[in-house]
Amino acid sequence: SPNTQYWVEKRAQHVRGGFPAFPVAVESAKGHIITDVDGKDYIDFISQFAVMNFGYSHPNITKAAVDQIYKMPLSGTAHISPLYAQFAERITKKFGFDSIVTMLSGSEAVESAVKIARKWAYTKKNIPENEAWILTTDQCYHGLTLATMPLATVVAKNFGQHVPKVGPFTPTGDKLIQYGDIDILAETFKQDGHRIAAFLVEAVQGWAGLVYGGVDSFYPSTRFPPKGYLKAVQDLCKEHNILLIFDEVQAGYGRTGKDLSYQHAEGVQPDMVTLGKAVTGDRERADLEPGFYPMSVVMGKSHVMDVVQKSEILSTFGACPVACAVALAALDVLEEEKISERTHRLGLLLEKTLKELNPPHVIELRGGGLFYSLVIDESTAGVTARRAAALTTLRGVLVGCGFNRLRFSPPLTITEEDLVKAIRVISQALRDIEY
């Protein structure tokens, strides 16, 4: 049967776009182990970029999906799906919100939040149509659709002329809001607050630096905000009547050691939250493109969400009962298996093991929970994050990699034993790559 090389070449021939993933053609996966078409096993330290938080084919989640497929596969839009209403009630109560809208991808959730915020700004703040600004920070990532791409710095670099202008620079002055810098935000709100509908920020940045475009700009990925930042942001937003939106698409659902990453900060409750990825993070088969029955969510307070009218936000495949069944089962797993506490504990183990092994060429270890980046000093001949990642792949550990960083985001259900084993492989690879 065709081997990995065969599929690597086929893909290169016929597929455009996507992320330059490592050449591993996947056959199946279970828990935190991926098996390729050649029968080789890997410890997955990527989780399809923080989707498979509960591992591949978690028995309860997979069962919920399969049972629902037989019962009623699609009814989210044309009829009322009891599972949808049930999920909406459960997730809003859990996190202290009033209502949700759902789409399929993380980008669409963010787009929907942008739509809601702009409509809110028009009706509640008298900002003229099409003039409401969505302020974001440097090094953010919110997706690559027409309305989300221009929110990220990458657009300014690479794609600026092809997308509408809604960010990431300040409306006047064209400044970039540095993530973690409260003074520049205060200054901007003072000057431009009347034009700003919302401040959209990843409470913990996932792709920070990976999208900026180049080794010339050194930004470690996975950034936690400075202490007190999110609370100060909330206070400023209240003062200027600006909505606060947290994008938890990647950092949510236990990844950082809290159910949602903004919960690390005390007394913070945004107006809207976007969720995706791990909400339905389970599949029977993995093929390096996330999402089997995907569902993304915007949840928010009624003073914002109630501006949405019928038919303004939906998708044919949205709120599919299979996705809802999976989302409910995923919430059960999150709660019953105390995933966030477990992740916090395993994160400490990850950090301790790395410090003990003390691999060479490491400038910095950043992150928390099971959401870490290792910043590599690439000044020694042969030493690059990419080569290190290629070597760990050969040795059976799949890590994320971008510019001079290795990224770790394993399934949160990974065993302690395999977590430590993977860190050993990574550390040894960093020792072995020098020319």
Ligand code: PMP
């Ligand atoms: N927001 C954040 C914070 C993300 O990390 C991502 C995806 N990496 C997105 C939005 C976009 O999600 P999707 O790829 O599902 O459209």
